[in-house]
Amino acid sequence: xxxxxxxxxxxxxxxxxxxxxxxxxxxxxxxxxxxxxxxxxxxxxxxxxxxxxxxxxxxxxxxxxxxxxxxxxxxxxxxxxxxxxxxxxxxxxxxxxxxxxxxxxxxxxxxxxxxxxxxxxxxxxxxxxxxxxxxxxxxxxxxxxxxxxxxxxxxxxxxxxxxxxxxxxxxxxxxxxxxxxxxxxxxxxxxxxxxxxxxxxxxxxxxxxxxxxxxxxxxxxxxxxxxxxxxxxxxxxxxxxxxx
Amino acid sequence: xxxxxxxxxxxxxxxxxxxxxxxxxxxxxxxxxxxxxxxxxxxxxxxxxxxxxxxxxxxxxxxxxxxxxxxxxxxxxxxxxxxxxxxxxxxxxxxxxxxxxxxxxxxxxxxxxxxxxxxxxxxxxxxxxxxxxxxxxxxxxxxxxxxxxxxxxxxxxxxxxxxxxxxxxxxxxxxxxxxxxxxxxxxxxxxxxxxxxxxxxxxxxxxxxxxxxxxxxxxxxxxxxxxxxxxxxxxxxxxxxxxxxxxxxxxxxxxx
Amino acid sequence: xxxxxxxxxxxxxxxxxxxxxxxxxxxxxxxxxxxxxxxxxxxxxxxxxxxxxxxxxxxxxxxxxxxxxxxxxxxxxxxxxxxxxxxxxxxxxxxxxxxxxxxxxxxxxxxxxxxxxxxxxxxxxxxxxxxxxxxxxxxxxxxxxxxxxxxxxxxxxxxxxxxxxxxxxxxxxxxxxxxxxxxxxxxxxxxxxxxxxxxxxxxxxxxxxxxxxxxxxxxxxxxxxxxx
Numbered sequence: 001x002x003x004x005x006x007x008x009x010x011x012x013x014x015x016x017x018x019x020x021x022x023x024x025x026x027x028x029x030x031x032x033x034x035x036x037x038x039x040x041x042x043x044x045x046x047x048x049x050x051x052x053x054x055x056x057x058x059x060x061x062x063x064x065x066x067x068x069x070x071x072x073x074x075x076x077x078x079x080x081x082x083x084x085x086x087x088x089x090x091x092x093x094x095x096x097x098x099x100x101x102x103x104x105x106x107x108x109x110x111x112x113x114x115x116x117x118x119x120x121x122x123x124x125x126x127x128x129x130x131x132x133x134x135x136x137x138x139x140x141x142x143x144x145x146x147x148x149x150x151x152x153x154x155x156x157x158x159x160x161x162x163x164x165x166x167x168x169x170x171x172x173x174x175x176x177x178x179x180x181x182x183x184x185x186x187x188x189x190x191x192x193x194x195x196x197x198x199x200x201x202x203x204x205x206x207x208x209x210x211x212x213x214x215x216x217x218x219x220x221x222x223x224x225x226x227x228x229x230x231x232x233x234x235x236x237x238x239x240x241x242x243x244x
Numbered sequence: 245x246x247x248x249x250x251x252x253x254x255x256x257x258x259x260x261x262x263x264x265x266x267x268x269x270x271x272x273x274x275x276x277x278x279x280x281x282x283x284x285x286x287x288x289x290x291x292x293x294x295x296x297x298x299x300x301x302x303x304x305x306x307x308x309x310x311x312x313x314x315x316x317x318x319x320x321x322x323x324x325x326x327x328x329x330x331x332x333x334x335x336x337x338x339x340x341x342x343x344x345x346x347x348x349x350x351x352x353x354x355x356x357x358x359x360x361x362x363x364x365x366x367x368x369x370x371x372x373x374x375x376x377x378x379x380x381x382x383x384x385x386x387x388x389x390x391x392x393x394x395x396x397x398x399x400x401x402x403x404x405x406x407x408x409x410x411x412x413x414x415x416x417x418x419x420x421x422x423x424x425x426x427x428x429x430x431x432x433x434x435x436x437x438x439x440x441x442x443x444x445x446x447x448x449x450x451x452x453x454x455x456x457x458x459x460x461x462x463x464x465x466x467x468x469x470x471x472x473x474x475x476x477x478x479x480x481x482x483x484x485x486x487x488x489x490x491x492x493x494x495x496x497x498x499x500x
Numbered sequence: 501x502x503x504x505x506x507x508x509x510x511x512x513x514x515x516x517x518x519x520x521x522x523x524x525x526x527x528x529x530x531x532x533x534x535x536x537x538x539x540x541x542x543x544x545x546x547x548x549x550x551x552x553x554x555x556x557x558x559x560x561x562x563x564x565x566x567x568x569x570x571x572x573x574x575x576x577x578x579x580x581x582x583x584x585x586x587x588x589x590x591x592x593x594x595x596x597x598x599x600x601x602x603x604x605x606x607x608x609x610x611x612x613x614x615x616x617x618x619x620x621x622x623x624x625x626x627x628x629x630x631x632x633x634x635x636x637x638x639x640x641x642x643x644x645x646x647x648x649x650x651x652x653x654x655x656x657x658x659x660x661x662x663x664x665x666x667x668x669x670x671x672x673x674x675x676x677x678x679x680x681x682x683x684x685x686x687x688x689x690x691x692x693x694x695x696x697x698x699x700x701x702x703x704x705x706x707x708x709x710x711x712x713x714x715x716x717x718x719x720x721x722x723x724x725x726x727x728x
Binding site for chain 3: 018032036040098100101103106107108110
């Protein structure tokens with residue numbers, strides 16, 4: 001039979017594999033990560049419990065006569081959002097390091113960026129999953145009418161989650177290769193999370209106070225800009241964090 | 245034990261490597277860090293402060309406390325200069341993979357952290373007599389605080405990685421992302437402040453300076469730039485020697 | 501040439517391997533065998549010089565098609581311990597763009613005699629079984645270049661036989677094999693060529709037919725102990 005070269009196998013054209021493009025590869029990696037998370041559910045559950053515990057602690061640390069719930073709740077919401085997000089990000093690249101599964105990903109015929117994007121998508125869904133429970137919990141515990149602004153709140157949550165996940169996924173990839181992984185991830189990420197938390201909290205409190213949406217717009221602009229810049233920058237930076 | 249010819253080459257090579265390692269380690273401890281640059285910088289700073297303390301009039305409303313401003317502002321400018329250098333050398337490293345760029349970044353980051361700390365310490369010292377409070381979240385001070393966080397993260401990151409090329413790559417990525425963050429922090433803090441007006445007793449941010457004070461300020465700034473260059477240079481030399489020691493250690497292990 | 505810092509792990513290696521051939525690579529620890537394999541798998545880029553597989557640089561733009569025909573086996577399993585064997589191999593099949601990933605996965609698992617544990621999470625399997633699943637993962641896309649780094653580690657007789665059979669099957673389909681092992685007899689059994697690597701270079705490289713087992717063994721021992 002004619003010699004097979006590395007890129008073609010005679011007689012097998014019909015069955016020839018179709019190499020996954022960026023979108024498909026991203027989806028495959030994301031689904032794989034979600035399948036792993038679903039199988040054990042421990043990380044999700046831990047993040048959820050952590051968020052609820054945090055809300056509880058803040059509640060008991062609060063003097064309702066000094067500060068109104070409506071002043072406190074937005075800050076608490078977004079701070080808890082950030083820290084529970086970090087829990088999810090911690091485990092993101094841990095699965096790849098365990099049995100050197102990362103090698104298999106790197107040897108595969110997919111673009112490197114797909115690995116980053118796939119994990120970012122999985123992390124985004126993880127964070128969103130925690131928020132779906134945590135945000136109603138805030139409304140419940142602190143008795144704030146978040147339901148009135150639920151549409152805008154969802155939008156803010158999506159933008160904030162995108163920012164957190166963009167930066168956090170990249171730093172997770174880096175931190176996992178260092179000696180201080182659990183310490184480094186928060187230490188590196190939190191300065192980057194500050195503009196996100198500020199924008200989200202300020203917008204939320206304005207909307208809750210019934211202020212016109214135009215007042216929230218400057219903050220949203222910052223948040224949008226942040227997302228755009230950092231999703232792009234981190235996706236570009238990711239291949240540099242891999243061994244070359 | 246029999247020593248075939250290859251064995252003897254081994255011993256000779258190992259012996260020379262060990263002696264080179266010993267020499268490099270000894271070089272690290274030598275006080276050769278005090279050199280012309282450091283002396284010049286020290287003299288410049290002393291001259292600047294003589295001028296500040298004795299030859300510059302006190303500011304009318306703020307009094308003597310204002311003189312710390314001559315320390316505060318140049319330190320701040322140098323802290324940002326140092327970060328600019330980290331940013332540029334990070335790009336250079338990722339682009340050219342030139343190890344020296346990484347070593348300059350390391351030196352500049354540590355010196356930058358030092359300057360940033362000076363800013364954060366002198367800020368409150370100045371603020372207390374003027375505004376009656378130790379810390380204010382004014383735009384510049386807050387931005388400098390974040391700069392401090394980024395520097396600290398950068399240095400901890402470097403400390404947590406043993407392998408030199410990985411360390412250089414990761415640091416470079418952080419250096420670039422950190423620089424991208426600064427404008428967003430600035431925008432956020434500025435927006436925050438315009439909506440939360442701070443009590444402003446005077447306009448301490450931009451005092452309109454009479455020429456004498458301006459000259460002192462520029463002189464002080466020049467002195468600080470000299471300090472920056474001298475410190476970075478010394479730190480860079482330390483980095484280079486440390487890198488050489490690391491390499492020799494690695495080659496010794498590999499050659500075993 | 502590939503260096504880590506100033507240490508040259510692989511220096512001045514050139515070899516040409518055709519389909520159907522099998523190169524057995526021996527050498528002491530730290531000789532650079534694993535680095536060479538990682539270079540050929542496209543996991544590392546050369547510090548200097550070129551690394552072409554099938555005439556293509558795997559790490560470059562056009563390398564994806566070439567990477568899709570390369571398989572890698574190492575002593576790390578590269579599996580996700582929370583997922584089942586089937587899921588692991590199917591994931592690999594999909595990442596390599598196979599049109600019928602489920603069937604291909606099952607076929608590969610059967611070839612490695614581990615299909616009966618297809619739906620067991622990998623972490624519940626013994627080391628040897630995990631290795632078999634890992635090999636199934638590596639061959640599911642029918643690679644034309646199979647790079648094996650100590651693949652027999654941890655395998656029992658059934659597993660070793662399955663592996664040898666799978667390697668033979670790949671060779672029959674025109675694949676080239678590169679086998680790194682410490683086990684001289686195992687390596688030489690499959691090889692058409694043999695090489696001993698030392699300090700990043702090939703100390704010996706010849707056709708298997710010219711190698712006499714006993715003298716090769718003693719030459720190898722001498723080279724290995726000279727480094728100690």
